[in-house]
Amino acid sequence: MDTRKIADLLRGTVNPNHIERQQAEEQLAQIHKIIGFAPTLLQVIMSQEFDMPVKQSGVVYLKNMVNGSWEDKETETGKPIPFSIHEQDRAMIRDAIIDAIVHSPELIRNVLAVILNHIIKNDFPGRWTGIVDKINVFLQSSDPQIISGALLCFHSLVKVYEYKKDKERAPLLEALNLLLPQVYGLLINLSADTSDMSLVVQKQILKTFYTLVQHSLPMQLLTKEKFTDWMGVVRNIADRGVPESTLAIDEEERPECAAWKCRKWALHILTRTFERYGSPGSVTQEYDEFAGFYLNTFAIGFLEVVVRILDASRQKVYVSPRVLQLSLTYVGQSIKHAVCWKLLKPHIQMVIQNILFPLLCFTRQDAELWESDPHEYVRVKFDIFEDFVSPVTAARELLISICKTRKDQLQPTMAFLVQVLTSKEADASQKDGALHMVGALSEVLVKKKLYRSQMDSLLAQYVLPEYQSPHGHLRARACWVMHHFCEVKFKDPELLKQAVQATVHTLLFDRDLPVKIEASIALQALIGSQDCNELIRPKIGEITLQLLEVLRESENDDMTNVIQRIILEFQEEVAPLAVQICQHLVETFGRLVSSEEEDKALTAMSLLNSIGTLVSLFEDEANIIDKLEPVAWPFVIGLILMEAKLEFYEEALSLVEDLTSSRISENMWKAYELIYQTFQRDAFDYFNEMMPALHNYVTVDTDGFLSNSARVLAAFEMAKA
Structure with a gap:
């Protein structure tokens, strides 16, 4: 095939002129099945003759x-033979793709690596053993760019086997007998070199080694001696300083430096191997003996490295957030073991007071985000995925672990926190940190008789007054602490009344969105744990409408749980507002579904559950259901089924079931037609979820079902399938 002709068509696919772009796409669609097309695409991508937009378009295609279309597909009787790339073309691509990766710029290289990953999954080792020798040859190059490309291929190979069981990893382990010593030697030679390109290569090696060992440790390949060699160089990199030149980079961008990424992956390896293979009593049987070896050989030395990192942070030397988080996680693993605790114990209160406490205080960055973009502040603070990598979360978990595992540390920790809370010199940020730590320790404190008996006093003296704080973050923190201590019954009814009134008032009248959200969650906790419904009942209408406003403004998933709780607890009071509530929920759901932000799906799912709860609660009250149905039907059921939003099918079908439990309206018969269309299109896998609603159609309005032959035929077709 003519590479120039293909290149011209690829150039056409990025043409701003819609007609020309469409013509190019149509011509490519007509020729892409011809033998020779796919290898020609790869030639275009590798050629120096064509510009970057053409290559990018080609590599994506x-x-x-x-x-x-890589793997052969089974042919179904009576249907056209599905297209697969011809084996002749596949062989040519396998032969050339490693060369293409090592010689391509990063933009192209990364997409080619995705292609390589797919090919390895399907063809290695059966049709493609030559990949190992190719990678090995390029690893011996003196050109760091080529080495980097070879390491990307090496990572793709290891990645395919990352989660496979040991017996399924045999082809990889055979390849690693050749490649791993080569890569180890490369890391040793480069570890003293902190130039940018050297650090990039070191990072790639560490990342791949982590991929190799994070789920399963191949002890037949990594003997104790070889594992010790690897961990020695990993430790040195974790302990290695970062070039001063990185300080000139903006702090927000600094973690992306190769130097910090090297330390991050080194810490990843230290933390993961300790957690999975180095903790006697916590490992699977196959690692029992190895865990003792690991603990005695590495734990103290690695802990010393981690302590140096934490001490640098204490002295206000910059440490990237991820390195800090992993270091704290390592300490959390260490305190479980006597040999490590012996080293840590004399310094642990210093760690709590000088490292954990500052991390758990309200920071300048927090304040700036709160003021400039409260919605983003809420998103970040409530992001469960952020928690996995946040040093704040790691600090909180370490604090809990210390006080739970080493019980003698709870008393001095609480004494320190009370000192901060009673000090006239403590500023609002420090008070926030102290309350943060008290709330974090709630689970430990309520199990101790001494502290449990003082809960009323603690809340009255240190928490309730902060509901009136001029600082928004302290008002939010007060609500947060209240929510964490709610499982303990208040002894003083007057204190409970004050807590409920303060929380309700904060929800209704506070000016700051983050405060309102924390007040909402605290109110939910109070309702769930305390006898306070009668205190709330007179204001339930105002509360419900305010919760809906906060949900609409914040699109926060936790708010849907609060609203569901209110609906369930105060059914009688909520009944007059049912339609208004449904309208709010449907409107917010529609906005979230139309959003392109992936993190909105969970909140949208919760909204559907809330709508379902509302409908289910009033399914026996025809006058309310008659008003709810027109709201829910077009905007929720119709939207989901007509636009094929598969991720919401289960909830939509459950909603249809609730709306058809006692009568079938004309709208619901339209929903029946949609269900049949959906089934024909893409919902065969959801037939079990359809069954309860279909049962209602047949049994609740049998006459209506039988009176229309199309309905009967649709049911027959679905049952037959």
Whole structure:
């Protein structure tokens, strides 16, 4: 095939002129099945003759072809033979793709690596043993760019086997007998070199080693001696300083430096191997003996490295957030073991007071985000995925672990926190940190008779007054602490009344969105744990409408749980507001579904559950259901089924079931037609979820079902399938 002709068509696919772009796409669609097309695409990508937009278009086209048409597909009787890339073309691509990766710029290289990953999954080792020798040859290059490309291929190979069981990893382990010593030697030679390109290569090696060992440790390959060699160089990199030149980079961008990424992956390896293979009593049987070896050989030395990192942070030397988080996680693993605790114990209160406490205080960055973008502040603070990598979360978990595992540390920790809370010199940020730590320790404190008996006093003296704080973050923190201590019954009814009134008032009248959200969650906790419904009942209408406003403004998933709790607890009071509540929920759901932000799906799912709870609660009250149905039907059921939003099918079908439990309206018969269309299109896998609603259609309005032959035929077709 003519590479120039293909290149011209690829150039056409990025043409701003819609007609010309469409023509180019149509011509590519007509020729892409011809033998020789896919290898020609790869030639275009590798050629120096064509510009970057053409190559980018080509590599994306090739990726889509490989992902969709690489492997042979079974032919169904009576249907056209599905297209697969011809084996002749596949062989040519296998032969050239490693060369393409090592010689391509990063933009192209990363997409080619995705293609390589797919090919390895399907063809290694059966049709493609030559990949190992190719990678090995390029690893011996003196050109760091080529080495980097070879390491990307090496990572793709290891990645395919990352989560496979040991017996399924045999082809990889055979390849690693050749490649791993080569890569180890490369890391040793580069570890003293902190130039940018050297650090990039070191990072790639560490990342791949982590991929190799994070789920399963191949002890037949990594004997104790070889493992010790690897961990020695990993430790040195974790302990290695970062070039001063990185300080000139903006702090927000600094973690992306190769130097910090090297330390991050080194810490990843230290933390993961300790957690999974180095903790006697906590490992699977196959690692029992190895865990003792690990603890005695490495734990103290690695802990010393981690302590140096934490001490640097204490002295206000910059440490990237991820390195800090992993270091704290390592300490959390260490305190469980006597040999490590012996080293840590004399310094642990210093760690709590000088490292954990500052991390748990309200920071300048927090304040800036709160003021400039409260919605983003809420998103960050409530992001469960952020928690996995946050040093704040790691600090909180370490604090809990220390006081739970080493019980003699709870008293001095609480004494320190009370000192901060009673000090006239403590500023608002420090008070926030102290309350944060008290709330974090709630689970430990309520199990101790001494502290449990003082809960009323603690809340009255240190928490309730902060509901009136001029600082928004302290008002939010007060609500947060209240929510964490709610499982303990208040002894003083007057204190409970004050707590409920303060929380309700904060929800209704506070000016700051983050405060309102924390007040909402605290109110939910109070309702769930305390006898306070009668205190709330007179204001339930105002509360419900305010909760809906906060949900609409914040789109926060936790708010849907609060609203569901209110609906369930105060059914009688909520009944007059049912339609208004449903309208709010449907409107917010529609906005979230139309959003392109992936993190909105969970909140949208919760909203559907809330709508379902509302409908289910009033399903026996025809006058309310008659008003709820027109709201829910077009905007929720119709939207989901007509637009094929598969992720919401289960909830939508459950909603249809609730709306058809006692009568079938004309709208619900339209929903029946949609269900049949959906079933024909893409919902065969959801037939079990359809069954309860279909049962209602047949049994609740049998006459209506039988009176229309199309309905009967649809039911027959679905049952037959």
